[in-house]
Amino acid sequence: MTQDALTGWDDETTAEAYAAFAHTFPMYSASSRDLVARARLTDSHVIVDLCGGTGATAEAILALAPPNAQVISLDNAPSMQRIGRRTLNDPRLSWVTAPAEGLAEHAPAHGVDAVVCNSAIWKTDVPAVFAAVRRVLRPGGRFVFNVGGGFAGVTHPDAPTLPTSPSLGTLIERIAARDYGTPPASANGVPRLPLTAVTSHLTAAGLTLVETDVTAQHVTMAERRAWLSIPVFARPDSGLSYEQQMAILQEAYAQTCPDDVTVTSWLVVVAQLEEPQA
Numbered sequence: 001m002t003q004d005a006l007t008g009w010d011d012e013t014t015a016e017a018y019a020a021f022a023h024t025f026p027m028y029s030a031s032s033r034d035l036v037a038r039a040r041l042t043d044s045h046v047i048v049d050l051c052g053g054t055g056a057t058a059e060a061i062l063a064l065a066p067p068n069a070q071v072i073s074l075d076n077a078p079s080m081q082r083i084g085r086r087t088l089n090d091p092r093l094s095w096v097t098a099p100a101e102g103l104a105e106h107a108p109a110h111g112v113d114a115v116v117c118n119s120a121i122w123k124t125d126v127p128a129v130f131a132a133v134r135r136v137l138r139p140g141g142r143f144v145f146n147v148g149g150g151f152a153g154v155t156h157p158d159a160p161t162l163p164t165s166p167s168l169g170t171l172i173e174r175i176a177a178r179d180y181g182t183p184p185a186s187a188n189g190v191p192r193l194p195l196t197a198v199t200s201h202l203t204a205a206g207l208t209l210v211e212t213d214v215t216a217q218h219v220t221m222a223e224r225r226a227w228l229s230i231p232v233f234a235r236p237d238s239g240l241s242y243e244q245q246m247a248i249l250q251e252a253y254a255q256t257c258p259d260d261v262t263v264t265s266w267l268v269v270v271a272q273l274e275e276p277q278a
């Protein structure tokens, strides 16, 4: 299991670093806004921010939700939610500390207009989460989420097929191998959650695929370095201390140009609970 698993998130240092990153750089706010726009919240009453963390997605939801809507941000990491509770003050928003798989115990059965899940679904027990979403969505309600390109096995056309210079991740791997003998990450493994698996899990849960998209985020080396400094994302992901990881990152970053841009791909999925035929 990598550090980027359930327990890695309930940590004050990670939570503070994550919130600072999400506030400073556009990665999580931009992907949240993209998902929320696809959820069609205009007439929504109840909206769930699934795996909501420190609240970047909740913020995007609140910007588009009607004034009388109720927004439930659910996450199983109290440390992440503590920051959200402290920084996001909106009477429409409530925080639920619980696993995504248990969503049905915390939202009205068939009473939710939209469930939005940014940058987290592949960390969960996907069939269990889809079944829980099915139980809370109202007919016609939307379930919108994204899957990191590496986990989905997708690449946006903007991503160069042959990069001219090594990525920060590759440089880190080389330095870690040289200095600590760490093995290379399993970069070309089988994607954990490709669209075929998403589709079959949705069908099994009784949800219908409405739309898919592959989107791109253009990320500078400086932003990438800041992201890799969040303890839960630091690499190599096991065996070294955080100080060792940061020393490697520093050396790797020095070999790059801060303004160089890399492309991060996302698979975006919109699903729906079909309305009964008249």
Ligand SMILES: C[S@@+](CC[C@H](N)C(=O)[O-])C[C@H]1O[C@@H](n2cnc3c(N)ncnc32)[C@H](O)[C@@H]1O
Residues within 6 Å of the ligand: 005, 006, 009, 010, 022, 028, 032, 050, 051, 052, 053, 054, 055, 056, 057, 074, 075, 076, 077, 080, 098, 099, 100, 101, 117, 118, 119, 120, 123, 124, 125
């Ligand atoms: C990358 S953060 C995304 C947070 C937020 N959606 C955003 O865009 O900033 C991933 C979050 O998923 C949460 N998470 C992972 N697995 C979970 C699960 N099974 N149930 C509830 N939350 C989970 C973590 O605690 C973490 O807060």
